[in-house]
Amino acid sequence: MLAVHNLEVVYEDVMLAVRGASLSVGRDRVVALLGANGAGKTSLLRAMTGLLDVHRGKITRGEVTIEGRRLNTGNASSVVRAGVGQVMEGRRVFVEFTVEENLRVGGHTAGGAGLEEKFDRIYGMFPVLADRRRTTAGYLSGGEQQMLAIGRAMMSDPDYLLLDEPSLGLAPKMVERIRDLIVEINQAGTGILLIEQNAAMALSIAHHGYVMENGITVMDASADTLRADEDIQEFYLGVGAEGTSLRDVKHYKRRKRWLS
Amino acid sequence: MATVASTLLAGLGDGAVYALIAVSFVIIFRATGVLNFAQPGLLILGTYVTSVLAVDRGVPFWVAAVIAVLVVAAISMGIERVAIRPMIGRPVFSTALVTVGIFIVLLILAFRLFAARARTIADPWQLEQWCLVQGETLCAVSLYQHHAGKIAVVAVVLGLLGVWLSRSRVGLAMRATSLDQEAALAQGINVGRMFSLSWALGGGLAALGGILLAANGSVVQANDALFALVALPALILGGIDSLRGAVVGGLVIGLVSALSSTYQPIHAPWLGPNFENVAPYLVMILVLLIRPYGLFGTKEVQRL
């Protein structure tokens, strides 16, 4: 069990982004984390995986545990070594590297051992990547890059995989494939935390779900309950037609954040 | 014909050293995002330590050189840890200024250490030459062995570095870190260790560059540190973030200055004396006019 206990995250010592988030993910589960733009989902993920430092953020309260032991969230490397892998928001593949080099970097913590078997496993899961192993990652399509990002994270053989909006910017067909892959990964024994704005996609495979608002996990229920919930239907499942425009807003916002 | 051969060898020999120094800049630039202005200081420390060991203590030259490279690599790593690491997240301009400060400190240190004395480094080549054309009493056209020696050393060192960076697990992690720090962290790479390693490598290569610069049978002084700056046109020519660019840029600059020092006084004397020192910058400006990011540079680079 990977669990977050009442976590609080502050950026630059003043900006409170997560103000009390709790959740847990079992190894046999797919758990969805839903929430609008700016709800604090990514911040929570960064906090769990030791990436707050680069954003000048800190955990000011609470902790993360894995199988009951405290996870050293001060150090990204030890988080990966403890068995928690992640697919970052926006894929973040190394665009100048080939597909295979990206995968090798994903296997960094495991050392050189068993590299070939891992390649085989990942290539079996993602045949597209196998065909393009010598291709520069920057030339892959968005969907292929997302698969590469997932494959890269799987190279460390994680017990838990945290995915931040893997469906972002992908065509519906590709979203479906990514969804099926997530199910496959879960069934092979990896617990999944799936952060999504595409609630329909997330709730279609999740066992359990959380909803985050203003940095707080305000809802904690089974996926069935969430699907039936009126608020969820209105705010997250009803946006279907507007989905694309929401994403445009998001891209715009993100670019602004980088510039400032 | 013999003059051409002699000029080309000299150009490639010097160019190889420029290439090495340019590579040392690129390694640190790619890791930290700053042009490390302290490199000349590290370079001259490499020369100094070699001289002390090889000349004063009688340690064999190659052993002295290896120790000097390791010592300077350690110093460089220390500088990163103490002065550069805390600057992470600050504007690169501030970090670049810090390296200027470190350069001044190192230069003052070098002047103290050399104590106004000119030194030699007891390299194996000195002024040995192969004679191509025998004159009446002296050799008319000759090849200096130190040029060939420099080409060989640089080829081996940069060849190994290239293979290590592209094949080894740690080399790959280092390149990943320079591409996207946060994504590298997310893969479990110890990014801090990669910074240390980059600075150690950059410092060690600069030290080797200083040793090779001094390996021409003449004496060195503290202010020879500034020779490191000849690597700058090479660096900019190649594109500041490209290793391959640094190597090509270094060789081009070496050849251009050798060719102009041999032929410009004969064919274009009106350009004045010491034109070979200006020629590299002219080439650099010409290339930048056509390719603003250098020969191999990436477009996004606008950091300092």
Ligand SMILES: Nc1ncnc2c1ncn2[C@@H]1O[C@H](COP(=O)(O)OP(=O)(O)OP(=O)(O)O)[C@@H](O)[C@H]1O
């Ligand atoms: N590096 C940062 N420095 C300061 N504030 C930040 C930083 N990153 C995020 N924030 C702020 O923290 C809050 C939560 O942002 P976060 O990115 O975690 O939300 P999110 O739920 O992932 O949103 P989205 O769905 O748009 O990705 C926002 O108000 C955001 O502006």
Ligand SMILES: [Mg+2]
């Ligand atoms: Mg987010």
